[in-house]
């Protein structure tokens with residue numbers, strides 16, 4: 001099964017999404033997600049100039065060899081741009097192999113380890129009451145797990161909070177980076193009240209998650225972990241920037257709140273120290289950004305040895321193609337924890353017809369051959385690319401802070 005054509009389709013049905021389509025001499029095609037939020041065109045250029053020309057004529061069945069060729073062979077290893085390009089190729093090749101076998105992708109990975117995939121949704125509000133209403137809406141829709149984020153009194157804008165009730169938030173919300181303001185003291189004094197209010201109203205049965213988005217220092221994160229213990233979070237996510245990985249040992253020594261990290265990781269080497277030192281509980285590396293199914297499988301298998309479970313990143317800035325592939329992976333992976341889910345816009349759902357289905361707080365990946373997600377190219381062409389950037393974050397005195 002030789003690769004004859006490779007095309008990169010960029011569209012913006014509500015937000016920018018990049019799709020790689022590999023066609024073969026057998027008439028089958030496979031698709032992969034290559035979206036790197038706010039850096040979409042960098043991946044497109046990498047694919048167009050360095051990857052696609054080298055793929056033509058290769059046997060699409062040789063997934064491992066193609067992965068090694070693109071990673072080992074490149075000399076310039078790792079990095080989000082390179083690994084997203086490799087991730088898209090790998091995802092498209094697994095889609096092709098499963099289609100050629102006439103099987104849903106999870107069968108090729110080793111079959112199902114579970115019947116359905118628990119996801120967490122996003123409840124956001126400008127204040128605690130607004131957030132509680134959104135939690136309510138999620139509970140009524142069947143969710144068993146909800147991430148809660150809300151506005152912080154005294155801070156004008158808060159990461160991860162939708163502009164209007166009932167809407168989803170969009171991280172890349174401006175042409176050039178908007179400037180947000182951050183104040184750790186105000187945040188730390190306030191956010192436990194949100195957890196308390198959720199537990200008071202919804203009891204202990206609901207899984208509760210929270211994302212700090214890399215904004216604390218290790219000792220501040222340790223304090224938040226301790227403050228959160230009475231509300232037994234499912235996880236506290238990205239409590240510090242993860243470049244300094246030994247920092248997690250310090251946090252770990254102070255708190256039993258489970259820790260999740262990894263949505264900005266792109267290699268097993270980003271995950272290794274955290275996993276081997278058992279400093280985290282959930283690894284969030286993504287199929288698109290961490291080199292595809294072939295590489296994330298290695299990460300998950302390393303994690304399994306150390307009781308670390310998967311909790312893949314699943315925001316709207318990963319396309320339905322990544323979501324579909326992730327749900328097949330989640331069906332198989334023995335050390336599954338949870339899957340993030342943010343509903344895509346109606347336009348995106350129409351551009352990417354898919355076999356996965358939501359019911360009762362869980363997803364099933366569907367039974368069609370491949371990963372079960374397609375692209376309607378004619379419709380995609382009606383939504384041209386628009387530059388969009390993630391914001392930056394400053395302290396009140398103007399110091400640039402972590403985002």
Ligand SMILES: O=C(O)C(=O)C[C@H](O)[C@H](O)CO
Pocket residue numbers: 037171211213263313314315317340
């Ligand atoms: O989904 C999450 O947990 C996020 O933190 C979303 C990120 O802000 C977003 O994907 C950045 O592109």
Ligand SMILES: [Mg+2]
Pocket residue numbers: 211213237238263
């Ligand atoms: Mg996050």
